[in-house]
Amino acid sequence: MRNISKSRRLSPAIPLLLLAIAACSPAPPEPAPAPQPTKPVAIAPPATEPVQPKGDWIDWPITPGEWVYRKDSRGSLALFGEAGRDAVFIIRCDQSDRQLFLSRSGSVGDQAKMVLRASAGLQTYSAANSGGTPNYAAISVAPRDIMMDRIAYSRGRFAVETTGLLSLAIPAWPEFSRVVEDCRN
Template sequence: MRLSLTFATASSLLVLLASCVGPPASAPAPTRAARARPAPAPRPAPAPSPSPTPASAPAPATQVAASTAWADRPLTPGNWSYRAEQGGSIARFGPPAQPLLTLRCDLASQRVVLTRYGAGQGAMVIRTSYGAVSWPATAQGGAQPALVAARAASDAVLDQMAYSRGKIAVDAPGLAPLVVPAWAEIARVVEDCRA
């Protein structure tokens, strides 16, 4: 008991001793002569010498042309139309008599078929505000030649086409580039095919 009382007393004394610290030392008060003298004006910093800014590495030419040029193109004249059909639906862009581009839902295979009318060859490049994707396409001859690409209805690029900011582009070798508005007809066909 006596030991704990001694310990408590010693602890209290240490706390009191620690609190007996005086105020911090302050700087000496300036003399009368120092107060009368104005402080020297600060010198202006020397002007920095211009240093050449390092040039950033240019983007590859194919990437620049692919990503910026299409967004500046005007829209191709025409409108989208939508029609439900037996076994799916179809969205057409261009004049009603002869569309330039169609998206057709084939419910049986759950595939969306993109058709670009005209005598083209090779892959179709789909450009959206999300990026560019190349789709393999098959050339079809006959009275109305076309390039045809079929994709699974679950393909994420179909969503990118439906929700692109303002427009999408469809390019194919041998055909004039198309820049079409991203209207609701695209999303309707894709959703029909996913049902």
């Protein structure tokens, strides 16, 4: 019986002991503030300014894009460039004038020249702004101009160099020749 009475005497001391221990422990830490949502920062890719190709034109990187052939009320045309963007180079046959117009994106000043290069040679032409929007520098040639055949038979590419504009290395695909043939017939 004595054991029972002893345990009854200690019982009230246990809660006091627990209270004393709790008083000695540090207060619980404050909860950390909720993280604030951050706005995503758009990191722009490094701007790569187009650079004028150097060295032999046959070694220049090909200008990005593909050819597309079309017919319209004036004749036929082939456009070269990247999908969803304005063409960087156009050849058009104006059937009524029996004339070819070769245009490249950009505008030029007075007395500008356009040089067409192919595996079998080159030819220089006077270039002028076409007056449209967007701006194109253009030349006009006869359908039987020897340079059209040189481009048609060039080894995989031809080059377009225009005063004040970046030079282009364009693949010599059949679309170019098709427009030339349309104008000759």
